Amino acid sequence: MSGSYGVRAAGDVRWSQTRQQAAVEPAPRQWFAVQTRYRFEKRVVTQLAAKSVEVYLPLLTEHHTWSDRERAVTLPLFPGYLFVQIVRSRETWQAVLQTAGLIGFVSFGGTVAVVPPKQIEDLQLLLQQKVPFSLYPFVHTGQRVRIRGGCLHGLEGTLGQHEKGKLVVTIEAIQRSLAIEIQGYELELV
Numbered sequence: 001m002s003g004s005y006g007v008r009a010a011g012d013v014r015w016s017q018t019r020q021q022a023a024v025e026p027a028p029r030q031w032f033a034v035q036t037r038y039r040f041e042k043r044v045v046t047q048l049a050a051k052s053v054e055v056y057l058p059l060l061t062e063h064h065t066w067s068d069r070e071r072a073v074t075l076p077l078f079p080g081y082l083f084v085q086i087v088r089s090r091e092t093w094q095a096v097l098q099t100a101g102l103i104g105f106v107s108f109g110g111t112v113a114v115v116p117p118k119q120i121e122d123l124q125l126l127l128q129q130k131v132p133f134s135l136y137p138f139v140h141t142g143q144r145v146r147i148r149g150g151c152l153h154g155l156e157g158t159l160g161q162h163e164k165g166k167l168v169v170t171i172e173a174i175q176r177s178l179a180i181e182i183q184g185y186e187l188e189l190v
Contacts, residue, residue, distance in 0.1 A: 027087045029054070031115040033106040033173040034084055040101030041076045047099045053092070054085040058123055077127070081106070081174045083115060106173050113173035122155050122169055126178065133169075133180045144190040147182065155180075156190055 036044045041057055048055045058077035063070065076082070086092045097104065105112045126133065129151050145167065147155045157169040157180070167182040 027089065029085050029087050031056075031083050031085050031117060031120050033081055033113060033115055033171070034096065035103040035106055035174075036080055036082060037101045037103060038080065041080070041082055044099055044101045045082060047101075048084060048096065051095050051099070053096060056083040056085070056120060056124070058083075058127055060127075077123075077178075078171070078174055078176045081176070083120060115171065115173045118156065119169075119171050122157070123171065123178075125152065125155060126169060126180070131180055133178045135176070135178060145187045146190050148186040148188050150185055152180075152185065159187070 034044075045055045045057045059074050060077045061072050061074050064073050084096055086096060093105075096102065107113055131152060143159050144156060145159045147153060147167070155167070155169065157167045158177075159167060165181060165183045166179045167185075167187075168177045168179050170177045
């Protein structure tokens with residue numbers, strides 16, 4: 001019989017130490033888009049928050065007028081979608097997927113789409129600053145630009161080609177976009 005069963009060589013000790021160190025380091029948390037049933041976004045957020053999952057549901061407040069009353073209504077910016085920041089592990093995936101009203105992770109070609117943190121930060125900045133915007137069809141063409149200066153400094157998006165004075169902020173994972181008036185802002189190419 002050849003080999004050293006049960007006996008560790010000096011190289012094996014170092015390998016097991018680096019393996020233990022790798023196991024101790026936490027895996028990076030990433031943003032993912034998930035799809036929900038129609039009008040279940042807020043219920044899914046509540047359930048995921050109870051499971052200690054970091055959730056981001058971009059909300060938009062609109063003023064609706066009916067014949068007998070006027071009211072401010074808070075609606076999801078992207079109906080049927082929200083974002084979760086989790087570690088890629090079987091346990092967290094199952095915890096998210098076992099949520100009532102959640103359809104699943106957004107994926108393309110069988111690969112779950114990761115949402116870059118910069119896109120989430122840009123979306124949060126846009127909604128915090130309450131800059132006027134409109135929903136915009138998803139675009140595949142155009143130049144990537146960044147706003148320099150002002151309250152939207154650092155916001156990145158695609159410069160709309162067929163409409164002057166608009167910057168399109170895109171959340172690629174769910175193929176949704178927002179158009180912002182950019183007159184008065186200085187732009188730089190990314």
